[in-house]
Amino acid sequence: MTLEIVCQVVDNYGDIAVVWRLAQALVEDLSTGHHGDWQVRILVDDLTAFRALNPSGNTGAVQVVPSLDAAALRSVPLPEVIIEAFGAPTPVERLEAFFISGAAGSAQAKGLRALLLVHLEYLTAEAWSESYHLLPSPLGKPGVERVFFVPGFRERTGGLVFTDASGVTNPQGLSPDLSRGDEDLLITLFSYEHDFENLWTDLGNHLRGTDLKARVQVFEGRQREGALASWERVNASRPDLAPGLKHITLQLVPFVDQDTYTALVNQADFNVVRGEESWVTAVLSGKPFLWHAYLQEENHQLVKVNAFLEVFEPRFTAEGSWGAEVFARLAQEFRAFNKRPEATPLRNSATDPPAEHYAAFFEHHAVLSGVLGNWAHELRKSHKLSRRLLDFLNGFQV
Amino acid sequence: MLTASELKVGTVFKVGTEVLVVQKLEGTKTGRNMSVTQLRVKNLLTGVTAAAAYRLSDNFEEILLDIKKMNFQYLTGDTFNFMDNESFEQSEIDREDLGDAPHYMAEGMDVEIVFYEGKPVSVKLPILVDRQVVYCEPGIKGDTSGRAMKPAKLDTGFDIMIPIFVDQGEWVRVDTRDGSYKERVKVTK
Numbered sequence: 350m351t352l353e354i355v356c357q358v359v360d361n362y363g364d365i366a367v368v369w370r371l372a373q374a375l376v377e378d379l380s381t382g383h384h385g386d387w388q389v390r391i392l393v394d395d396l397t398a399f400r401a402l403n404p405s406g407n408t409g410a411v412q413v414v415p416s417l418d419a420a421a422l423r424s425v426p427l428p429e430v431i432i433e434a435f436g437a438p439t440p441v442e443r444l445e446a447f448f449i450s451g452a453a454g455s456a457q458a459k460g461l462r463a464l465l466l467v468h469l470e471y472l473t474a475e476a477w478s479e480s481y482h483l484l485p486s487p488l489g490k491p492g493v494e495r496v497f498f499v500p501g502f503r504e505r506t507g508g509l510v511f512t513d514a515s516g517v518t519n520p521q522g523l524s525p526d527l528s529r530g531d532e533d534l535l536i537t538l539f540s541y542e543h544d545f546e547n548l549w550t551d552l553g554n555h556l557r558g559t560d561l562k563a564r565v566q567v568f569e570g571r572q573r574e575g576a577l578a579s580w581e582r583v584n585a586s587r588p589d590l591a592p593g594l595k596h597i598t599l600q601l602v603p604f605v606d607q608d609t610y611t612a613l614v615n616q617a618d619f620n621v622v623r624g625e626e627s628w629v630t631a632v633l634s635g636k637p638f639l640w641h642a643y644l645q646e647e648n649h650q651l652v653k654v655n656a657f658l659e660v661f662e663p664r665f666t667a668e669g670s671w672g673a674e675v676f677a678r679l680a681q682e683f684r685a686f687n688k689r690p691e692a693t694p695l696r697n698s699a700t701d702p703p704a705e706h707y708a709a710f711f712e713h714h715a716v717l718s719g720v721l722g723n724w725a726h727e728l729r730k731s732h733k734l735s736r737r738l739l740d741f742l743n744g745f746q747v
Numbered sequence: 748m749l750t751a752s753e754l755k756v757g758t759v760f761k762v763g764t765e766v767l768v769v770q771k772l773e774g775t776k777t778g779r780n781m782s783v784t785q786l787r788v789k790n791l792l793t794g795v796t797a798a799a800a801y802r803l804s805d806n807f808e809e810i811l812l813d814i815k816k817m818n819f820q821y822l823t824g825d826t827f828n829f830m831d832n833e834s835f836e837q838s839e840i841d842r843e844d845l846g847d848a849p850h851y852m853a854e855g856m857d858v859e860i861v862f863y864e865g866k867p868v869s870v871k872l873p874i875l876v877d878r879q880v881v882y883c884e885p886g887i888k889g890d891t892s893g894r895a896m897k898p899a900k901l902d903t904g905f906d907i908m909i910p911i912f913v914d915q916g917e918w919v920r921v922d923t924r925d926g927s928y929k930e931r932v933k934v935t936k
Contacts, residue, residue: 481783
């Protein structure tokens with residue numbers, strides 16, 4: 350039987366990155382032999398974007414088919430399960446054929462209750478993720494059921510997309526220039542547009558008067574221009590910070606594939622991340638991080654940020670009053686990093702003055718690492734989305 | 748066609764061969780580039796109710812319905828009884844099929860009843876209804892700004908926030924879409 354994931358490349362490669370990770374995670378779980386015999390296939394509209402994430406071209410046990418190529422689509426058999434990732438529509442002709450197959454009883458012939466169409470939602474930490482997860486979404490097509498599958502951090506959600514292999518912290522395979530060197534503090538930057546003046550200032554102040562060294566790996570992408578501009582500005586206009594800034598080295602990192610990015614996050618001491626894929630990677634690295642949420646109208650991204658903080662907080666308050674204090678500082682910076690000034694265009698800005706500060710991440714690094722390391726360990730044990738999905742499919746068999 | 752974003756309590760729509768009526772809107776959530784809505788629906792053919800979720804862009808076949816003006820007569824347990832003032836024909840609808848409508852309906856009130864294949868399935872209320880305040884704390888004379896609000900109970904039993912200058916016994920105009928106070932009204936009997 351086949352499980353087919355439909356993906357549309359919208360922007361920033363984020364959607365296809367999650368889908369590719371999900372496909373690999375499914376193959377990983379299926380290889381244990383405990384979840385039945387499923388072939389995993391991806392339908393994607395932009396193979397170029399997919400190749401950028403997986404430059405080797407080796408997709409292993411995952412079949413990848415261009416969804417805009419009608420001939421290619423007709424050449425692959427219909428699946429028993431279609432996962433429409435983040436609203437990506439299944440090509441019309443294929444969906445019609447799927448419905449016809451369902452009405453003809455093809456599911457029952459394979460031992461399934463029905464063919465299944467899964468609406469895979471975006472990751473959110475909001476409480477509604479639990480009430481929507483696994484809700485039916487009837488289509489009125491005989492022999493076909495549709496259900497919502499909602500990723501989340503909470504217990505009664507679909508869980509998180511990750512592979513067990515991504516938890517390997519040994520960064521073998523990283524080139525020497527990207528691997529950890531003799532720096533004391535290794536930081537990665539991968540966010541939306543932002544002015545990082547406060548990062549340079551706070552990091553410089555943290556290092557001033559010490560023998561410590563820091564390296565900041567600035568990835569290719571939307572945050573690079575603001576990171577570099579603010580770095581140059583601070584160096585040129587703040588001679589008072591020079592004693593601290595001289596301890597910092599910036600490294601420009603080109604676009605890297607998914608596995609390399611994961612290894613870099615895992616080896617770092619502090620990560621600035623964004624969106625969904627890198628956010629989960631950072632959470633599961635067990636290292637302190639700052640998350641840049643996807644910008645939405647009327648600062649709605651703050652709803653997402655606060656929901657995450659709500660899930661995050663108990664990990665700290667369980668440690669007692671000092672945990673609560675550390676969390677309070679952390680939460681303040683998460684909100685400051687994500688709040689856009691009112692009445693501004695709906696875009697992130699590399700020039701608007703930043704409001705967040707970073708001292709809390711450096712001063713409480715050991716504490717944060719302990720709490721986050723424990724949480725990452727627990728999430729890896731219990732919140733693997735691919736496993737939850739396959740368990741759900743097991744229940745779909747008659 | 749009807750999209751999921753247009754579904755309201757009482758909307759009857761078709762999903763395949765199933766005819767469903769929306770009993771309750773549980774809420775709409777916004778994702779990154781789409782919104783989803785959770786409903787409680789009742790299958791008009793089987794009577795089974797269930798929770799369901801839809802993307803707001805999902806669309807459905809709209810059902811042709813009959814609408815008749817009837818008068819709300821009385822309530823027996825959780826069953827609302829209506830009568831056609833011309834034909835004296837009676838119809839009953841259970842509370843669970845009326846959504847929030849009971850908040851705004853008092854005996855003797857004319858409403859529109861929605862019928863599907865001769866069966867009453869929901870009620871259509873006017874956007875604005877006038878109801879009497881049966882309980883609230885005394886108002887404060889002089890403050891007619893309307894900005895300070897206080898809790899009150901209507902003659903239907905519904906709790907509402909009203910300006911502090913409105914007194915018990917007075918009539919208010921209420922928006923049935925969200926239960927909000929609109930204005931004080933004078934009702935001549």
